[in-house]
Amino acid sequence: MHIENLKRFLDAGTTFSFGDRVTPHTANDFWRWAFSNMNVPVLRGVLIEYLVAQKLIAHCDDIVGDTVRALTTYTPGPGDLTRSIEKHYQVQPHGDVFDLQLSWGVTLEIKSTASPANWRLNKTCRWNIIEDKNLKETVFPAQFYILAQMGPQVSFSDSALNLGAITFHVRTGEELERLAAGQQSLGFARFVGDESARPGCGYDQLPAVLLDLQTQRLQRVRKKLRPDWKLVPRDGQDDFMPLAVERDGKVEAWWYWQVEVEGKWTAVPIEPIESPWLPDETPGWRDWEAAGFAYVPEVVAMAEPEEAIVGP
Known part of the structure:
Protein backbone atom coordinates (compact mmCIF):
# COMPACT_ATOMS: atom_id res chain seq x y z
CA MET A 1 0.00 0.00 0.00
CA HIS A 2 1.48 3.35 -1.06
CA ILE A 3 2.12 5.96 1.64
CA GLU A 4 -0.61 8.32 0.43
CA ASN A 5 -3.22 5.56 0.39
CA LEU A 6 -1.97 4.40 3.78
CA LYS A 7 -2.52 7.88 5.19
CA ARG A 8 -6.08 7.79 3.88
CA PHE A 9 -6.58 4.38 5.47
CA LEU A 10 -5.38 5.74 8.81
CA ASP A 11 -8.09 8.40 8.75
CA ALA A 12 -10.44 7.40 11.57
CA GLY A 13 -13.49 7.92 9.36
CA THR A 14 -12.36 5.65 6.52
CA THR A 15 -14.96 2.98 5.76
CA PHE A 16 -14.57 -0.48 4.22
CA SER A 17 -16.29 -2.19 1.34
CA PHE A 18 -16.40 -5.50 -0.50
CA GLY A 19 -16.68 -4.32 -4.08
CA ASP A 20 -19.80 -2.14 -4.17
CA ARG A 21 -21.04 -3.46 -0.81
CA VAL A 22 -20.13 -0.78 1.76
CA THR A 23 -19.93 -1.79 5.41
CA PRO A 24 -20.93 0.54 8.26
CA HIS A 25 -17.58 0.09 10.02
CA THR A 26 -14.73 2.59 10.14
CA ALA A 27 -10.98 2.49 10.56
CA ASN A 28 -11.49 3.80 14.07
CA ASP A 29 -13.72 0.80 14.83
CA PHE A 30 -11.01 -1.52 13.53
CA TRP A 31 -8.20 0.10 15.51
CA ARG A 32 -10.28 -0.06 18.68
CA TRP A 33 -11.15 -3.72 18.09
CA ALA A 34 -7.64 -4.84 17.13
CA PHE A 35 -5.31 -2.71 19.23
CA SER A 36 -7.12 -1.39 22.29
CA ASN A 37 -6.00 -4.03 24.81
CA MET A 38 -2.47 -2.97 25.66
CA ASN A 39 -2.23 -5.63 28.36
CA VAL A 40 -1.55 -8.04 25.48
CA PRO A 41 2.28 -8.25 25.40
CA VAL A 42 2.46 -8.56 21.61
CA LEU A 43 0.56 -5.30 21.11
CA ARG A 44 2.62 -3.55 23.76
CA GLY A 45 5.75 -4.79 22.01
CA VAL A 46 4.67 -3.13 18.76
CA LEU A 47 3.94 0.11 20.61
CA ILE A 48 7.31 -0.02 22.37
CA GLU A 49 9.09 -0.65 19.07
CA TYR A 50 7.39 2.44 17.66
CA LEU A 51 8.23 4.63 20.67
CA VAL A 52 11.86 3.46 20.78
CA ALA A 53 12.32 3.93 17.04
CA GLN A 54 10.89 7.46 17.21
CA LYS A 55 13.16 8.30 20.15
CA LEU A 56 16.28 7.12 18.33
CA ILE A 57 15.31 8.76 15.04
CA ALA A 58 14.86 12.06 16.89
CA HIS A 59 18.35 11.61 18.40
CA CYS A 60 19.99 10.28 15.23
CA ASP A 61 22.32 13.29 15.02
CA ASP A 62 23.49 12.71 18.59
CA ILE A 63 24.08 8.98 18.16
CA VAL A 64 25.78 8.80 14.76
CA GLY A 65 26.75 12.40 13.95
CA ASP A 66 30.36 11.97 15.10
CA THR A 67 30.60 8.70 13.18
CA VAL A 68 29.36 10.26 9.94
CA ARG A 69 31.77 13.18 10.27
CA ALA A 70 34.69 10.87 11.12
CA LEU A 71 34.16 8.35 8.32
CA THR A 72 32.79 10.49 5.49
CA THR A 73 33.29 13.92 3.94
CA TYR A 74 29.65 14.76 4.67
CA THR A 75 29.15 17.43 7.35
CA PRO A 76 25.50 17.21 8.44
CA GLY A 77 23.82 20.24 9.94
CA PRO A 78 21.48 20.13 12.95
CA GLY A 79 18.61 17.76 12.23
CA ASP A 80 19.93 16.64 8.83
CA LEU A 81 20.52 13.03 9.84
CA THR A 82 17.13 12.74 11.49
CA ARG A 83 15.41 14.14 8.41
CA SER A 84 17.38 11.81 6.14
CA ILE A 85 15.92 8.69 7.75
CA GLU A 86 12.54 9.64 9.22
CA LYS A 123 19.87 -16.07 14.93
CA THR A 124 18.59 -15.32 11.43
CA CYS A 125 19.83 -16.15 7.96
CA ARG A 126 22.25 -13.74 6.35
CA TRP A 127 20.88 -11.94 3.30
CA ASN A 128 22.44 -10.99 -0.02
CA ILE A 129 20.79 -7.72 -1.10
CA ILE A 130 22.13 -7.95 -4.66
CA GLU A 131 20.67 -11.36 -5.43
CA ASP A 132 17.83 -11.02 -2.90
CA LYS A 133 18.65 -14.39 -1.38
CA ASN A 134 18.89 -15.71 2.15
CA LEU A 135 22.00 -17.68 2.97
CA LYS A 136 22.17 -20.86 4.99
CA GLU A 137 24.52 -19.26 7.53
CA THR A 138 22.79 -17.71 10.54
CA VAL A 139 24.04 -14.80 12.65
CA PHE A 140 22.81 -11.95 14.80
CA PRO A 141 22.82 -9.54 11.84
CA ALA A 142 22.10 -6.22 13.56
CA GLN A 143 24.89 -4.27 15.20
CA PHE A 144 22.75 -3.33 18.21
CA TYR A 145 19.90 -5.10 19.99
CA ILE A 146 17.48 -3.47 22.41
CA LEU A 147 15.35 -5.66 24.67
CA ALA A 148 12.48 -4.05 26.59
CA GLN A 149 11.59 -5.89 29.79
CA MET A 150 7.90 -5.12 30.32
CA GLY A 151 5.80 -5.29 33.45
CA PRO A 152 2.63 -7.40 33.72
CA GLN A 153 0.15 -4.70 32.68
CA VAL A 154 -0.41 -1.07 31.80
CA SER A 155 -2.54 1.62 33.42
CA PHE A 156 -4.16 4.90 32.53
CA SER A 157 -3.11 8.06 34.31
CA ASP A 158 -4.49 11.50 33.43
CA SER A 159 -5.73 10.26 30.04
CA ALA A 160 -2.28 8.84 29.23
CA LEU A 161 -1.38 5.20 28.77
CA ASN A 162 1.26 4.37 31.35
CA LEU A 163 3.50 1.51 30.19
CA GLY A 164 5.14 1.31 33.59
CA ALA A 165 8.80 1.21 34.56
CA ILE A 166 10.23 -0.65 31.58
CA THR A 167 13.89 -1.63 31.70
CA PHE A 168 15.80 -1.59 28.42
CA HIS A 169 18.78 -3.89 27.94
CA VAL A 170 21.17 -2.95 25.13
CA ARG A 171 23.70 -5.36 23.62
CA THR A 172 25.80 -5.41 20.48
CA GLY A 173 25.46 -8.12 17.86
CA GLU A 174 29.10 -8.99 18.44
CA GLU A 175 28.42 -9.52 22.14
CA LEU A 176 25.49 -11.79 21.36
CA GLU A 177 27.61 -13.96 19.06
CA ARG A 178 30.00 -14.55 21.96
CA LEU A 179 27.22 -15.10 24.49
CA ALA A 180 25.46 -17.62 22.24
CA ALA A 181 28.67 -19.69 22.25
CA GLY A 182 27.93 -21.41 18.95
CA GLN A 183 24.24 -22.00 19.70
CA GLN A 184 21.46 -20.84 17.37
CA SER A 185 19.69 -18.79 20.05
CA LEU A 186 20.03 -17.39 23.53
CA GLY A 187 17.61 -16.73 26.36
CA PHE A 188 16.87 -13.74 28.53
CA ALA A 189 19.40 -14.52 31.28
CA ARG A 190 22.26 -14.84 28.83
CA PHE A 191 21.18 -11.75 26.88
CA VAL A 192 21.10 -9.63 30.03
CA GLY A 193 24.22 -11.24 31.48
CA ASP A 194 26.15 -9.49 34.22
CA GLU A 195 24.31 -6.19 34.64
CA SER A 196 27.10 -4.77 36.75
CA ALA A 197 29.04 -4.36 33.49
CA ARG A 198 26.18 -2.61 31.68
CA PRO A 199 23.00 -2.16 33.70
CA GLY A 200 19.61 -1.75 32.09
CA CYS A 201 18.43 1.76 31.39
CA GLY A 202 15.25 3.78 31.06
CA TYR A 203 13.60 5.11 27.91
CA ASP A 204 15.25 8.53 28.10
CA GLN A 205 18.72 7.03 28.57
CA LEU A 206 18.64 4.93 25.38
CA PRO A 207 20.27 7.54 23.08
CA ALA A 208 23.16 8.06 25.52
CA VAL A 209 23.72 4.32 25.94
CA LEU A 210 23.79 3.80 22.18
CA LEU A 211 26.07 6.80 21.69
CA ASP A 212 28.56 5.31 24.15
CA LEU A 213 28.54 1.93 22.40
CA GLN A 214 28.79 3.51 18.95
CA THR A 215 31.68 5.71 20.10
CA GLN A 216 33.58 2.65 21.33
CA ARG A 217 32.87 0.90 18.04
CA LEU A 218 34.13 3.89 16.05
CA GLN A 219 37.32 4.09 18.10
CA ARG A 220 38.05 0.40 17.49
CA VAL A 221 37.52 0.52 13.75
CA ARG A 222 39.50 3.73 13.23
CA LYS A 223 42.61 1.92 14.45
CA LYS A 224 42.22 -0.38 11.43
CA LEU A 225 41.51 2.33 8.85
CA ARG A 226 43.95 4.35 6.79
CA PRO A 227 44.22 7.76 8.47
CA ASP A 228 43.71 9.57 5.15
CA TRP A 229 40.56 7.66 4.17
CA LYS A 230 37.04 9.05 4.17
CA LEU A 231 34.04 7.94 2.19
CA VAL A 232 32.88 10.57 -0.30
CA PRO A 233 29.07 10.35 -0.62
CA ARG A 234 27.57 10.48 -4.09
CA ASP A 235 24.89 12.91 -5.14
CA GLY A 236 21.45 11.45 -4.60
CA GLN A 237 22.71 9.62 -1.55
CA ASP A 238 19.36 7.97 -0.82
CA ASP A 239 19.61 5.92 -4.01
CA PHE A 240 23.25 4.90 -3.69
CA MET A 241 24.54 2.30 -1.26
CA PRO A 242 28.13 1.75 -0.07
CA LEU A 243 28.37 -2.04 -0.16
CA ALA A 244 31.21 -4.35 0.84
CA VAL A 245 30.61 -7.26 -1.51
CA GLU A 246 32.07 -10.69 -0.86
CA ARG A 247 32.83 -12.54 -4.08
CA ASP A 248 35.15 -15.49 -4.74
CA GLY A 249 36.49 -15.25 -1.22
CA LYS A 250 37.45 -11.58 -1.56
CA VAL A 251 35.67 -8.42 -0.43
CA GLU A 252 35.49 -5.27 -2.54
CA ALA A 253 33.81 -1.97 -1.74
CA TRP A 254 31.53 -0.48 -4.39
CA TRP A 255 28.87 2.14 -4.76
CA TYR A 256 25.69 0.39 -5.80
CA TRP A 257 22.47 1.89 -7.08
CA GLN A 258 19.23 0.46 -5.76
CA VAL A 259 16.76 -0.03 -8.58
CA GLU A 260 13.56 -1.93 -9.24
CA VAL A 261 13.80 -4.46 -12.07
CA GLU A 262 10.71 -6.40 -13.17
CA GLY A 263 8.99 -5.73 -9.87
CA LYS A 264 11.97 -6.74 -7.71
CA TRP A 265 14.49 -4.51 -5.98
CA THR A 266 18.13 -5.16 -6.75
CA ALA A 267 21.46 -3.35 -6.60
CA VAL A 268 23.52 -2.37 -9.64
CA PRO A 269 27.27 -1.61 -9.33
CA ILE A 270 28.22 1.98 -10.18
CA GLU A 271 31.86 2.50 -9.23
CA PRO A 272 34.47 0.97 -6.92
CA ILE A 273 35.43 2.53 -3.59
CA GLU A 274 39.07 2.64 -2.55
CA SER A 275 39.91 0.20 0.22
CA PRO A 276 39.81 1.93 3.61
CA TRP A 277 42.00 -0.58 5.45
CA LEU A 278 45.58 -0.45 6.61
CA PRO A 279 47.81 -2.90 4.69
CA ASP A 280 48.08 -5.52 7.45
CA GLU A 281 44.39 -5.57 8.35
CA THR A 282 42.04 -8.43 7.50
CA PRO A 283 38.64 -6.97 8.38
CA GLY A 284 35.64 -9.10 9.24
CA TRP A 285 32.11 -8.30 8.16
CA ARG A 286 31.36 -6.36 11.33
CA ASP A 287 34.49 -4.25 10.72
CA TRP A 288 33.20 -3.34 7.27
CA GLU A 289 29.88 -2.28 8.74
CA ALA A 290 31.59 -0.32 11.52
CA ALA A 291 33.41 1.56 8.74
CA GLY A 292 30.08 2.61 7.23
CA PHE A 293 29.33 -0.10 4.67
CA ALA A 294 26.57 -2.65 4.34
CA TYR A 295 28.17 -6.07 4.04
CA VAL A 296 26.92 -8.40 1.31
CA PRO A 297 27.87 -12.03 2.00
CA GLU A 298 28.58 -14.29 -0.93
CA VAL A 299 25.90 -16.67 -2.12
CA VAL A 300 27.61 -20.04 -2.33
CA ALA A 301 26.05 -22.62 -4.61
CA MET A 302 24.97 -25.76 -2.82
CA ALA A 303 26.85 -28.88 -3.86
CA GLU A 304 24.89 -31.22 -6.06
CA PRO A 305 24.05 -34.50 -4.30
CA GLU A 306 25.99 -37.47 -5.56
CA GLU A 307 24.07 -39.89 -7.70
CA ALA A 308 23.03 -43.00 -5.89
CA ILE A 309 24.95 -46.13 -6.77
CA VAL A 310 22.54 -48.70 -8.09
CA GLY A 311 23.49 -52.26 -7.31
CA PRO A 312 23.16 -55.18 -9.66
Whole structure:
Protein backbone atom coordinates (compact mmCIF):
# COMPACT_ATOMS: atom_id res chain seq x y z
CA MET A 1 0.00 0.00 0.00
CA HIS A 2 1.48 3.35 -1.06
CA ILE A 3 2.12 5.96 1.64
CA GLU A 4 -0.61 8.32 0.43
CA ASN A 5 -3.22 5.56 0.39
CA LEU A 6 -1.97 4.40 3.78
CA LYS A 7 -2.52 7.88 5.19
CA ARG A 8 -6.08 7.79 3.88
CA PHE A 9 -6.58 4.38 5.47
CA LEU A 10 -5.38 5.74 8.81
CA ASP A 11 -8.09 8.40 8.75
CA ALA A 12 -10.44 7.40 11.57
CA GLY A 13 -13.49 7.92 9.36
CA THR A 14 -12.36 5.65 6.52
CA THR A 15 -14.96 2.98 5.76
CA PHE A 16 -14.57 -0.48 4.22
CA SER A 17 -16.29 -2.19 1.34
CA PHE A 18 -16.40 -5.50 -0.50
CA GLY A 19 -16.68 -4.32 -4.08
CA ASP A 20 -19.80 -2.14 -4.17
CA ARG A 21 -21.04 -3.46 -0.81
CA VAL A 22 -20.13 -0.78 1.76
CA THR A 23 -19.93 -1.79 5.41
CA PRO A 24 -20.93 0.54 8.26
CA HIS A 25 -17.58 0.09 10.02
CA THR A 26 -14.73 2.59 10.14
CA ALA A 27 -10.98 2.49 10.56
CA ASN A 28 -11.49 3.80 14.07
CA ASP A 29 -13.72 0.80 14.83
CA PHE A 30 -11.01 -1.52 13.53
CA TRP A 31 -8.20 0.10 15.51
CA ARG A 32 -10.28 -0.06 18.68
CA TRP A 33 -11.15 -3.72 18.09
CA ALA A 34 -7.64 -4.84 17.13
CA PHE A 35 -5.31 -2.71 19.23
CA SER A 36 -7.12 -1.39 22.29
CA ASN A 37 -6.00 -4.03 24.81
CA MET A 38 -2.47 -2.97 25.66
CA ASN A 39 -2.23 -5.63 28.36
CA VAL A 40 -1.55 -8.04 25.48
CA PRO A 41 2.28 -8.25 25.40
CA VAL A 42 2.46 -8.56 21.61
CA LEU A 43 0.56 -5.30 21.11
CA ARG A 44 2.62 -3.55 23.76
CA GLY A 45 5.75 -4.79 22.01
CA VAL A 46 4.67 -3.13 18.76
CA LEU A 47 3.94 0.11 20.61
CA ILE A 48 7.31 -0.02 22.37
CA GLU A 49 9.09 -0.65 19.07
CA TYR A 50 7.39 2.44 17.66
CA LEU A 51 8.23 4.63 20.67
CA VAL A 52 11.86 3.46 20.78
CA ALA A 53 12.32 3.93 17.04
CA GLN A 54 10.89 7.46 17.21
CA LYS A 55 13.16 8.30 20.15
CA LEU A 56 16.28 7.12 18.33
CA ILE A 57 15.31 8.76 15.04
CA ALA A 58 14.86 12.06 16.89
CA HIS A 59 18.35 11.61 18.40
CA CYS A 60 19.99 10.28 15.23
CA ASP A 61 22.32 13.29 15.02
CA ASP A 62 23.49 12.71 18.59
CA ILE A 63 24.08 8.98 18.16
CA VAL A 64 25.78 8.80 14.76
CA GLY A 65 26.75 12.40 13.95
CA ASP A 66 30.36 11.97 15.10
CA THR A 67 30.60 8.70 13.18
CA VAL A 68 29.36 10.26 9.94
CA ARG A 69 31.77 13.18 10.27
CA ALA A 70 34.69 10.87 11.12
CA LEU A 71 34.16 8.35 8.32
CA THR A 72 32.79 10.49 5.49
CA THR A 73 33.29 13.92 3.94
CA TYR A 74 29.65 14.76 4.67
CA THR A 75 29.15 17.43 7.35
CA PRO A 76 25.50 17.21 8.44
CA GLY A 77 23.82 20.24 9.94
CA PRO A 78 21.48 20.13 12.95
CA GLY A 79 18.61 17.76 12.23
CA ASP A 80 19.93 16.64 8.83
CA LEU A 81 20.52 13.03 9.84
CA THR A 82 17.13 12.74 11.49
CA ARG A 83 15.41 14.14 8.41
CA SER A 84 17.38 11.81 6.14
CA ILE A 85 15.92 8.69 7.75
CA GLU A 86 12.54 9.64 9.22
CA LYS A 87 10.91 9.57 5.78
CA HIS A 88 11.83 5.88 5.53
CA TYR A 89 10.06 5.04 8.80
CA GLN A 90 6.64 6.58 8.33
CA VAL A 91 5.30 3.04 8.64
CA GLN A 92 6.62 -0.05 10.38
CA PRO A 93 9.26 -1.70 8.14
CA HIS A 94 7.64 -5.10 7.73
CA GLY A 95 9.90 -7.61 6.00
CA ASP A 96 13.09 -5.58 6.45
CA VAL A 97 16.18 -7.23 7.88
CA PHE A 98 16.36 -4.59 10.63
CA ASP A 99 13.85 -2.60 12.64
CA LEU A 100 15.91 0.58 12.28
CA GLN A 101 19.03 1.84 10.49
CA LEU A 102 20.39 5.14 11.77
CA SER A 103 23.21 5.27 9.23
CA TRP A 104 25.07 2.82 7.01
CA GLY A 105 26.35 0.06 9.27
CA VAL A 106 24.40 1.26 12.33
CA THR A 107 21.53 -1.21 12.43
CA LEU A 108 19.17 -2.08 15.27
CA GLU A 109 16.66 -4.69 16.30
CA ILE A 110 14.07 -3.79 18.97
CA LYS A 111 12.63 -6.66 21.01
CA SER A 112 10.40 -6.91 24.06
CA THR A 113 9.15 -9.47 26.56
CA ALA A 114 6.81 -9.71 29.52
CA SER A 115 7.91 -13.33 30.14
CA PRO A 116 11.69 -13.41 30.59
CA ALA A 117 11.70 -17.11 31.48
CA ASN A 118 10.22 -18.00 28.08
CA TRP A 119 11.93 -15.42 25.86
CA ARG A 120 14.57 -16.38 23.32
CA LEU A 121 16.35 -14.57 20.52
CA ASN A 122 17.16 -16.66 17.46
CA LYS A 123 19.87 -16.07 14.93
CA THR A 124 18.59 -15.32 11.43
CA CYS A 125 19.83 -16.15 7.96
CA ARG A 126 22.25 -13.74 6.35
CA TRP A 127 20.88 -11.94 3.30
CA ASN A 128 22.44 -10.99 -0.02
CA ILE A 129 20.79 -7.72 -1.10
CA ILE A 130 22.13 -7.95 -4.66
CA GLU A 131 20.67 -11.36 -5.43
CA ASP A 132 17.83 -11.02 -2.90
CA LYS A 133 18.65 -14.39 -1.38
CA ASN A 134 18.89 -15.71 2.15
CA LEU A 135 22.00 -17.68 2.97
CA LYS A 136 22.17 -20.86 4.99
CA GLU A 137 24.52 -19.26 7.53
CA THR A 138 22.79 -17.71 10.54
CA VAL A 139 24.04 -14.80 12.65
CA PHE A 140 22.81 -11.95 14.80
CA PRO A 141 22.82 -9.54 11.84
CA ALA A 142 22.10 -6.22 13.56
CA GLN A 143 24.89 -4.27 15.20
CA PHE A 144 22.75 -3.33 18.21
CA TYR A 145 19.90 -5.10 19.99
CA ILE A 146 17.48 -3.47 22.41
CA LEU A 147 15.35 -5.66 24.67
CA ALA A 148 12.48 -4.05 26.59
CA GLN A 149 11.59 -5.89 29.79
CA MET A 150 7.90 -5.12 30.32
CA GLY A 151 5.80 -5.29 33.45
CA PRO A 152 2.63 -7.40 33.72
CA GLN A 153 0.15 -4.70 32.68
CA VAL A 154 -0.41 -1.07 31.80
CA SER A 155 -2.54 1.62 33.42
CA PHE A 156 -4.16 4.90 32.53
CA SER A 157 -3.11 8.06 34.31
CA ASP A 158 -4.49 11.50 33.43
CA SER A 159 -5.73 10.26 30.04
CA ALA A 160 -2.28 8.84 29.23
CA LEU A 161 -1.38 5.20 28.77
CA ASN A 162 1.26 4.37 31.35
CA LEU A 163 3.50 1.51 30.19
CA GLY A 164 5.14 1.31 33.59
CA ALA A 165 8.80 1.21 34.56
CA ILE A 166 10.23 -0.65 31.58
CA THR A 167 13.89 -1.63 31.70
CA PHE A 168 15.80 -1.59 28.42
CA HIS A 169 18.78 -3.89 27.94
CA VAL A 170 21.17 -2.95 25.13
CA ARG A 171 23.70 -5.36 23.62
CA THR A 172 25.80 -5.41 20.48
CA GLY A 173 25.46 -8.12 17.86
CA GLU A 174 29.10 -8.99 18.44
CA GLU A 175 28.42 -9.52 22.14
CA LEU A 176 25.49 -11.79 21.36
CA GLU A 177 27.61 -13.96 19.06
CA ARG A 178 30.00 -14.55 21.96
CA LEU A 179 27.22 -15.10 24.49
CA ALA A 180 25.46 -17.62 22.24
CA ALA A 181 28.67 -19.69 22.25
CA GLY A 182 27.93 -21.41 18.95
CA GLN A 183 24.24 -22.00 19.70
CA GLN A 184 21.46 -20.84 17.37
CA SER A 185 19.69 -18.79 20.05
CA LEU A 186 20.03 -17.39 23.53
CA GLY A 187 17.61 -16.73 26.36
CA PHE A 188 16.87 -13.74 28.53
CA ALA A 189 19.40 -14.52 31.28
CA ARG A 190 22.26 -14.84 28.83
CA PHE A 191 21.18 -11.75 26.88
CA VAL A 192 21.10 -9.63 30.03
CA GLY A 193 24.22 -11.24 31.48
CA ASP A 194 26.15 -9.49 34.22
CA GLU A 195 24.31 -6.19 34.64
CA SER A 196 27.10 -4.77 36.75
CA ALA A 197 29.04 -4.36 33.49
CA ARG A 198 26.18 -2.61 31.68
CA PRO A 199 23.00 -2.16 33.70
CA GLY A 200 19.61 -1.75 32.09
CA CYS A 201 18.43 1.76 31.39
CA GLY A 202 15.25 3.78 31.06
CA TYR A 203 13.60 5.11 27.91
CA ASP A 204 15.25 8.53 28.10
CA GLN A 205 18.72 7.03 28.57
CA LEU A 206 18.64 4.93 25.38
CA PRO A 207 20.27 7.54 23.08
CA ALA A 208 23.16 8.06 25.52
CA VAL A 209 23.72 4.32 25.94
CA LEU A 210 23.79 3.80 22.18
CA LEU A 211 26.07 6.80 21.69
CA ASP A 212 28.56 5.31 24.15
CA LEU A 213 28.54 1.93 22.40
CA GLN A 214 28.79 3.51 18.95
CA THR A 215 31.68 5.71 20.10
CA GLN A 216 33.58 2.65 21.33
CA ARG A 217 32.87 0.90 18.04
CA LEU A 218 34.13 3.89 16.05
CA GLN A 219 37.32 4.09 18.10
CA ARG A 220 38.05 0.40 17.49
CA VAL A 221 37.52 0.52 13.75
CA ARG A 222 39.50 3.73 13.23
CA LYS A 223 42.61 1.92 14.45
CA LYS A 224 42.22 -0.38 11.43
CA LEU A 225 41.51 2.33 8.85
CA ARG A 226 43.95 4.35 6.79
CA PRO A 227 44.22 7.76 8.47
CA ASP A 228 43.71 9.57 5.15
CA TRP A 229 40.56 7.66 4.17
CA LYS A 230 37.04 9.05 4.17
CA LEU A 231 34.04 7.94 2.19
CA VAL A 232 32.88 10.57 -0.30
CA PRO A 233 29.07 10.35 -0.62
CA ARG A 234 27.57 10.48 -4.09
CA ASP A 235 24.89 12.91 -5.14
CA GLY A 236 21.45 11.45 -4.60
CA GLN A 237 22.71 9.62 -1.55
CA ASP A 238 19.36 7.97 -0.82
CA ASP A 239 19.61 5.92 -4.01
CA PHE A 240 23.25 4.90 -3.69
CA MET A 241 24.54 2.30 -1.26
CA PRO A 242 28.13 1.75 -0.07
CA LEU A 243 28.37 -2.04 -0.16
CA ALA A 244 31.21 -4.35 0.84
CA VAL A 245 30.61 -7.26 -1.51
CA GLU A 246 32.07 -10.69 -0.86
CA ARG A 247 32.83 -12.54 -4.08
CA ASP A 248 35.15 -15.49 -4.74
CA GLY A 249 36.49 -15.25 -1.22
CA LYS A 250 37.45 -11.58 -1.56
CA VAL A 251 35.67 -8.42 -0.43
CA GLU A 252 35.49 -5.27 -2.54
CA ALA A 253 33.81 -1.97 -1.74
CA TRP A 254 31.53 -0.48 -4.39
CA TRP A 255 28.87 2.14 -4.76
CA TYR A 256 25.69 0.39 -5.80
CA TRP A 257 22.47 1.89 -7.08
CA GLN A 258 19.23 0.46 -5.76
CA VAL A 259 16.76 -0.03 -8.58
CA GLU A 260 13.56 -1.93 -9.24
CA VAL A 261 13.80 -4.46 -12.07
CA GLU A 262 10.71 -6.40 -13.17
CA GLY A 263 8.99 -5.73 -9.87
CA LYS A 264 11.97 -6.74 -7.71
CA TRP A 265 14.49 -4.51 -5.98
CA THR A 266 18.13 -5.16 -6.75
CA ALA A 267 21.46 -3.35 -6.60
CA VAL A 268 23.52 -2.37 -9.64
CA PRO A 269 27.27 -1.61 -9.33
CA ILE A 270 28.22 1.98 -10.18
CA GLU A 271 31.86 2.50 -9.23
CA PRO A 272 34.47 0.97 -6.92
CA ILE A 273 35.43 2.53 -3.59
CA GLU A 274 39.07 2.64 -2.55
CA SER A 275 39.91 0.20 0.22
CA PRO A 276 39.81 1.93 3.61
CA TRP A 277 42.00 -0.58 5.45
CA LEU A 278 45.58 -0.45 6.61
CA PRO A 279 47.81 -2.90 4.69
CA ASP A 280 48.08 -5.52 7.45
CA GLU A 281 44.39 -5.57 8.35
CA THR A 282 42.04 -8.43 7.50
CA PRO A 283 38.64 -6.97 8.38
CA GLY A 284 35.64 -9.10 9.24
CA TRP A 285 32.11 -8.30 8.16
CA ARG A 286 31.36 -6.36 11.33
CA ASP A 287 34.49 -4.25 10.72
CA TRP A 288 33.20 -3.34 7.27
CA GLU A 289 29.88 -2.28 8.74
CA ALA A 290 31.59 -0.32 11.52
CA ALA A 291 33.41 1.56 8.74
CA GLY A 292 30.08 2.61 7.23
CA PHE A 293 29.33 -0.10 4.67
CA ALA A 294 26.57 -2.65 4.34
CA TYR A 295 28.17 -6.07 4.04
CA VAL A 296 26.92 -8.40 1.31
CA PRO A 297 27.87 -12.03 2.00
CA GLU A 298 28.58 -14.29 -0.93
CA VAL A 299 25.90 -16.67 -2.12
CA VAL A 300 27.61 -20.04 -2.33
CA ALA A 301 26.05 -22.62 -4.61
CA MET A 302 24.97 -25.76 -2.82
CA ALA A 303 26.85 -28.88 -3.86
CA GLU A 304 24.89 -31.22 -6.06
CA PRO A 305 24.05 -34.50 -4.30
CA GLU A 306 25.99 -37.47 -5.56
CA GLU A 307 24.07 -39.89 -7.70
CA ALA A 308 23.03 -43.00 -5.89
CA ILE A 309 24.95 -46.13 -6.77
CA VAL A 310 22.54 -48.70 -8.09
CA GLY A 311 23.49 -52.26 -7.31
CA PRO A 312 23.16 -55.18 -9.66
